[in-house]
Each structure stands twice: as structure tokens, then as C-alpha cells.
Amino acid sequence: MKNKLMKKVAVGALTTAVVASQLATTIPYNVFAAETTTQTTTQTQATQATATQYYNVPEFDDRKISIVHPDSTTISGYVHPGETVNFYSDDYSGAEKVGTPSFKVSAVGDSVTGAFSVSIPKIPENAVIGLDFSEKENFGMKIRSVTASDGVYHFGGTTISPLTTESTTISGLVTPFGGAWITLADGSHVVVYTGADGKYSATIPKQPSGSVIEVISFYNAVNNDIYEGPTTVETTVTAADTTKPVITASNKTLTVGDSFDPKAGVSASDDTDGNITSKIAVTSNNVDTSKAGTYTVSYSVTDAAGNVGTKTITVTVNEAPDTTKPVITASNKTLTVGDSFDPKAGVSASDDKDGNITSKIAVTSNNVDTSKAGTYTVSYSVTDAAGNVSTKTITVTVNEAPDTTKPVITANNKTLTVGDSFDPKAGVSASDDKDGNITSKVVVTSNNVDTSKAGTYTVSYSVTDAAGNMATKTITVTVIDVATSGTITANDFTVGKDGYIKGAITGDVASIKMIINGKVYSPRNVQSPSNYQYYVAGQITSTNDAVTIVAYDKNGKELDRANVNVQNEQAEVGTITAKTFTLGQDGYVQGAYTGKAAKVGLLVNGKKLNNIAISGGSYRYYAGRYITSANDDVYAVLYDANGFEMARVKVTVQKAADNTSGTVTAKDFAIGGGDNYLRGTISGDVAKVSTIINGKEGTRISVSGVNYQYYVGSKIASVNDNVTVVAYDANGKELDRTAVNVKKAEVATSGTVTANDFTIGGGDNYLRGTFTGDVAKVSTIINGQEGTRISVSGGNYQYYVGGKIASVNDAVTVVAYDVNGKELDRATVNVKKAEVPTAGTITAKDYLVGGYDKYIYGTTTGDAVVVKMMVNGALVPAQRAVEADGSYKYYAGDNITSVNDVVTMITYDAKGKELDRTNVKLTQTAGTVTINPYTLGDSYLTGTATGDVTKVQLLVDGVAKSTAFVKDGAFSYYAKSTITSKTGNYVLVGLDGTGKELARQTVTVQ
Helix, strand or coil: CCCCCCCCCCCCCCCCCCCCCCCCCCCCCCCCCCCCCCCCCCCCECCCECCECEEEECCEEEEEEECCCCCCCEEEEECCCCCEEEEEEHHHHCCCCCCCCCCEEEEECCCCCCEEEEECCCCCCCCEEEEEECCEEEEEEEEECCCCCCCCCECCCCCCCCCECCCCEEEEECCCCCEEEEECCCCCEEEEECCCCCEEEEECCCCCCCCEEEEEEECCCCCCCCCCCCCEEEEECECCCCCCCEEECCCEEEECCCCCCCCCCCEEEECCCEECHHHCEEEEECCCCCCCEEEEEEEEEECCCCCEEEEEEEEEEECCCCCCCCEEECCCEEEECCCCCCCCCCCEEEECCCEECHHHCEEEEECCCCCCCEEEEEEEEEECCCCCEEEEEEEEEEECCCCCCCCEEECCCEEEECCCCCCCCCCCEEEECCCEECHHHCEEEEECCCCCCCEEEEEEEEEECCCCCEEEEEEEEEEECCCCCEEECCCCEEECCCCEEEEEEEECCCEEEEEECCEECCCEECCCCCEEEEECCCCCCCCCCCEEEEEECCCCCEEEEEEECEEECCCCCCCECCCCEECCCCCEEEEEECCCCCEEEEEECCEECCCEECECCEEEEECCCCCCCCCCCEEEEEECCCCCEEEEEEECEECCCCCCCEEECCCCEEECCCCCEEEEEEEECCCEEEEEECCEECCCEECCCCEEEEECCCCCCCCCCCEEEEEECCCCCEEEEEECCEEECCCCCCCCECCCCEEECCCCCEEEEEECCCCCEEEEEECCEECCCEECECCEEEEECCCCCCCCCCCEEEEEECCCCCEEEEEECCEEECCCCCCCCEEECCEECCCCCCEEEEEECCCCCEEEEEECCEEEEEEEECCCCCEEEEECCCCCCCCCCCEEEEEECCCCCEEEEEECCEECCCCCEEECCECCCCCEEEEEECCCCCEEEEEECCEEEEEEECECCEEEEECCCCCCCCCCCEEEEEECCCCCEEEEEECCEC
16 A cells, blocks of 8 residues: 555445454444545554543544543543533444443533543443544544553554565554554455554465565554554565574483583574574483483474474493402412422402403513522513503512431441440541531430440430431441350251251350241250250251251351251152043042052142042042143142152143133222222133132122123232132133232322413523422423423422423423323413513693693603503503504593692503603693573573683582583573572582682672
8 A cells, every 4th residue: 555645435334353362243334534634653652641541533633532441430531622522332323232331422621621521331341432523523433442451552663574475374563452454465455453462463375475465553443544654564575484494413422420411512503593502402311321321312493484403313321431450469479499480370360340360460570580599579460351450569589498408427337346445436427418527516315335245236326407407327336255166067857757956066156046948046055065956846848948057156146057958758659640630521630549658639830739638549639629721730749648758640631622712801900999890801602700819719600791790899908919810611611711900099180280481582491380289290292202201399390491492383282290100281381482672752741630621642652552640659540552653642530630639641562561651740720701691581591611611500599500511612501490580699600620610600680
């Protein structure tokens, strides 16, 4: 609608719908007006007069009508002096009644001021009344009864919301209790009525881009007068913004126990609205920093056009780093010179996470030399899976080998003559392997020598070396009379006839002894100076017996000896014959004899069996269990009544004519082994077996198959027992026999052996290790060739190999044996080259205590591979690897809390050897915080921070709340649920990386 004079027109029965929450009724009206000039209005002001609010009458600024409320009983205002104003219910003018009581009242303006006041009935809210003026023909207007919140209505001008091609709602501000006349792109109109706030809103179809939409404000909703001018606004429809805003947020990795602000580091931007970070909303967040896991946080942000952008990030919460050092268990040791020593023997390591890590223990230094006494140290190091290193050093004391060797006394037996002098120490000496000649220390501990009479005496000596080892020795001293002499002869001795050996003696013979077949019989004193007799009845039984008689003087000195001729009496004459003896058939040796024979006996394989009495010229001698083989050497011997052998004959032994055969074997029998059976195998026609233990045959038992077992119980008691297993056929014919090897049961032995690494070129020519159990000897096998077996004890060994191991490719094994040479275990030796010496250096940059950056940076050189940190003398467990370029980055965390801390960086080679260390220069943190204006109800408290402030924390009445991180010098602290009143005591504190307060500011709540 153009800006020009308008002519009011009669619009007839114009019908307009009240929208939103306004009066929902149809209001018809018919008003006629004359041509007039448009009144320019930028603000409708209800002028106050005696607390009464007024409408300005359109086109008549000098007339004012009070606002009608539902409880009003009067209406007042200002008209021209003396002018009449008429008020009437809507139905009075002929229009449809809308709830207003029927009335008509008139009032005349004061002759000077034009003021008037007239009583009216109460007009219901939103009901309409009419009015007209006497000086304004054909002009009338209608007003509504309204409820005012504050009694004053201000109109700041007509507004219209921006419209896009997607808009379906138009809104804005027009005259309170008035309306908006909306002209759309196609020329159609929409009318909206307003309430006390003047806000309007209407649903419209989508409009084309570039079209112009016009809104004109008019006064009362029942007034058809529409005015151009400042009350008219237009807007151009723009293309809709359909581009979603973009949320920038990255996945995060935290450690259990870390604080987490889901909005920290998250921003949002829009192609139209620009930075809209403040509009970001967290739509979901399941992050729990109290336990490790993978979580998600989802964000949403909406731009001014209503486009929504979303994003979800992953937050990984890792377990807190393992910072607990493992524990090395190792005790100080005491050795003796010459002992073998394994530095790892008895040393163990455990870790709270990894458990037993003994295998990871490294010996970092070891100067022990067991070849000489001294005090040495061994240092150990072990690293767990998290890189935590533990060290321990023990003391090894090597003492001189104790002197346990007894000294040696040199003293010989002596022979003296009665009357000789005797010095017990003469010719006696003593020596010691440590003290040398200690003859002066020899002590005579006993001496019963009496040289006044012949006899045998003893002298005992004792000597003690400096180590307390004592040796003793006893010698015999024989004191003899002056020289004696004498002779002895012996008469012939007839077996079976003589009871005494008799003969002659001469000289100093005082006693005699008899020796029969090497056995010496007790001495007998002689009763005559010229002859003797010695009773031997029953002791000499054969002419083959060797008999000697010996003569002694009174002191027991042998003077002479003579052999005794042993002879038989003349035996009776006779002969003997024997039949052939068939094995398995015959049980007796049989035959005939002649002469005055009284007994017959058997000799089987040289063993004489008992004699049996015979008579009648024939004999029958049971020999079934004595003659067992055709190879047995058997004789039948004939004796007279005096027991003299008369004749003998060889017995022919033959096998039975049958064809049975078989074999028997016997396993070794172990005495004390817990087995009471003889066991073995049989073959062929073997049907029975028996045992012969020390010549006595046991019961024959039936057997079958190829194996047998024969119960012997405890009959075999000694390894010297003669045990034979005999096999028979079904007829009792011996088929085979075998001797049983009897031995003691072996004691089960076991043991283990380990071998330390052997370093070629390391200066050590010994293989070393440990052993357990029954190990008594060890040897080495180098490239298939076994060396000497050496005795070992004490659990450790060292084996000299000299230059025999020359290459890391040599195959070297240590073998352990028990005392009987049984192999118990073997271990392969790891052969390696001597380590090349390593070296390196380390530097460290300055470190800001309490700063945001918790890392120490620096460089290394040489063979450095890891770095560690020491704070105030305590080594921090964690270690960090050196980068390829030699640089390192070590997380200090909360270990450094003061500029007074002493911080040292240490670097190590790949074997854990320390190469270098350097101290870190520490600097102090400082900073400030500034707070932006905050209004109660705002979601975030924002501001800036300087210096080393890394996070901020809110104090509410002195109680600390959560913290928020500072990023790029700014912070955003969610405070909506924490700042709840304008009068609370709110303080924002700036903290450095260690939690130290650097600055604080009071929060002013608007």
C-alpha cells in the first residue's frame, strides 16, 4: 500500500477472525467517514490523568477516552469544551449483541477543559461498545473492554519478523489492543488482533523469494480505519537457510580419575550465524571417569534458521598407569674362598601386576671374586611390563677357607731291651699344612713304658695347630729281654690214631702254638725243657692238612718252628662200582663193592655228601636233588670202619632218552626292593620251576606261558646268597638252570641342574650354575665331547672350561649325575659374546611448575634408549623411550609440586645401565583471571585467563565446586545449576596445572 492520503470507505459487513488467544468471535461493523488526512503516529501513549488511562481518539489528538476495564463503572476523558460524547452498547447501533448490557449514555465536556465523566454498566472483557462525538458527524468508533497488567500500554512502532521461503508464521509488534493488517505476495490479506503486549502472530502460506510482505498497524480491532505512515512496515522474503551448523569435537583419551568437562574444546559454527558455540547442547553423556571403558558424548546445536547439527565423539578412559615398582628379594651372602657363586641363585622378583618376574632379573654389576677373601657387591635390576624399574644391591662376603686339616705326627713303633733308657719324644716330629713345623707343640698324653721289664707298651701323642685342629698318634714300644734261642722238632702224626702232637725242644723255648691249615691255636706252656705234647684230637682229619708247631721264649719271641708229617693208618682193601645215573629218571646212585667196607659217600662237583652205612656187597645212595646235570662230576667213595677211604669210582651221568628241552632266565633280584618274587621267562617244554638257595632246593611249582614268578619271601637275605632257578619238564627232567643276580635295591635319586650364560671374551673361564637334589657330580659336553666329571656340593658349581668354548655356535651342555653315576638332569648353556661398552649423555629443558604442560623435554646422545626421572632422590618408576632423533618427552604429572624440588633426568642403555644424568631447572607459575558479565540464569560463566592458569574452579560460600579447563586463554564454566541467586557469595579461582591457586575474582550476578 503506497504512502498517500486514503479515503475511508464503507466496507460493509467486513468480517475478520481474531487469532491466537484473542476474542474468537465475528465482529461486523459499518462505519461511514469523510475524507481526512492520515495521522502520522509512531507511538500510542496512554496519557495518565488522575490514574486513568486513555485512548487517543484517531485523527483527533485533542480528544481522549479512558480505557475500559471489565470492572469499570465510569468512563471519562477529554473532548472539546461543551462537546457531547455518546456511549452505547453495540446492539444499540443495530449490530449483533456480543455480551454488552444495552445502554446509552451521554456526557458533555467541561466548558473550559473539556473533561467529562459518565457512569456505565460493567462491560465484560472483550465485549465492544460504541461512541461518537457531537462535533464529528458520521464518525464513530468502537472500543473493547480489556484487562491491563500494569495499566500502561506503550507502542514502540510496528515490527515484522524476518521471513524466508520456508516461513509459515509471521509475527511482530503493533498497537496494543489493536491489530495487524497483513498483505501477502499474492495481494491477499490476513488480519490479526493483539492484546495488551501488542504482539501478533499468524499462520501464512510459504512466500516466494524476493516478494514483499506488508504489515499495517491499526488501533481497535473493530476499527476499519487503516493508516499508512510510520505504522506500516515491509519485509522482503529471503531464501531459507537450510545448511546445518558444524560442531567441531574430537575423540578424547582420559585416565581413570581425571576430571571431564564434555564441552571443553568443543565449538560450533554456522555459515550464516557464525560462531554459535554458546548454543551447543550435550544431548547424551555416559562418561564415567571412575572406571576404564569406552564411552560416548553426543552434541546438538541449532542455528537461527532452525537447522540442527549433531556430533558424537568417543571418550576412552584408560586404567591409571602402573607406577608401582616390582620387588626384588635377595639376601646378603657369605662364601668361602674357592666356593662357586651364582649371583641369581635364591634371588626372585615379584610385581603387583605381573606376578612372578624372576626371569626378568638382570645382574647390573657383580665384582665377586671367590678366589680371594674380601667384601663384594652384586646389584640387580628388574623391570615390569609397565616399565617400572626396581634395583637392589647385596653384599657378598668371601671368607678364607677354614683350616680343617689336622697336623701330622711322625712317630714309629720302637723295640727296646730291658734296661735301655727311653725318651718318648726322641725322633718324634709334627708338621702342619699352614703352620709348618710344630714339633715343639707335641704333647705326650700317655706313656706306660717300663724298660725294667720285658713287655709291650704304648705311648700316645697329641698336637694342635693354630686353627685348633688336633692330631693324635699312639706307638707301640716293645721291651725285650736279652737275646734268646731255641729249637723245636715234631714227631709224625697218624690221623685217627694219635691225639697229641709230640716232639723235642732245646734252649729258651717256653711255650708252643699249633697252626692247622693257617689257623693259629692258643699257646701251651711247655712242661719239660726237652720235650712237649699238644692235644689236637679231632682237629687234624686228613693227611692233606697242613700242620705247623711254633716255639716261643718267655717274652713271646718266636725261636723256631717245625712242620708236622700227617699220615694215615693202613686202610682196608676193597673195590666199588656204580651204575649209570639217568637224569629225570633215577633218584639214586647204585652199585656194588668188595672188601671190609662200612660206608659209602658221594662227591658231587667236589662237594662231599654225608656217608651212609652199607652192607651185603651193594649200596643205594639218594642223589636226586644233588645231581642235576649230565655235566656234574660225581664219584662214589668207599670207606672202612675207621673212615679211611678204600676206593672210589666215577659215576656216569646221562640225560633221559626223551626229547624235551627248554630254557629259563631270571631277572635281577633286589634285596629291600619290596618285591618277594623271583621273576623271569621260560621256553620250550618247561612245566615246572624251582629255586636253589644256598644249596637248598625249594618246591617245584607249575608254570605256563612265557613268564613265571616264584615266591621267595625273605629267604634271600644277602647279596652273597647263591640263588639258582631250575626248569623241569612235566616228568621232572631238568631242562635248564640259571643263576640269579642278587643285588641291593637302589635308592631312587633325582636332581636338577641349571647353567648361567657363558660369555666368550668375558674373562671368565668357568661354567657356573646351580643344582638340587641328589646331584653329586657334573660334567660338560662341548660339541658332543664330554669332559671330566667333577664332584660338587653346596648347591652351586663352577666347571673350568678354559678356552674350549670359542664360538657362540658351540653346543654346550652341563650334565648332572648322582653318586652312582646315574644321569639326573642336563641343561643347555647359552653362549654369548661379551657386551660392547655403552655411553651417552642427557640434557633437559626448563620446567614450569604448575604449568599446563606436564611434560619434561630434552635430548640424549650415544647409546641412550630410555629416560627416567628422580624427584628429591626418589626414582619415579615410569620410564620413557628415547625417540629416533635422540629427543624425549617425559610425563611428570603430579610428581613435581614445588620449585624447591630437586628433579633429575637419568638415561640408560638397552641393558638398563645408567649412562648420564642432569638436573632440571624449575620455574614458578603465575597468572590472572577476568570474568565476563553474568546474568542469573545464564548457562555458562565465561572469561579469560593469562599466564599459567590451566583451569578455573568456582567457590560457593567458600565450598569448592567442579573445575573447567582453560583453552586458548578462555574458559567456559557451566554455572546455571550452581549460581542460583544474585546475593550468593561466588568466587572464581584460577589454578595452575598442579591445582595451586594463582588468582581469584568475585562473581557479580546481574
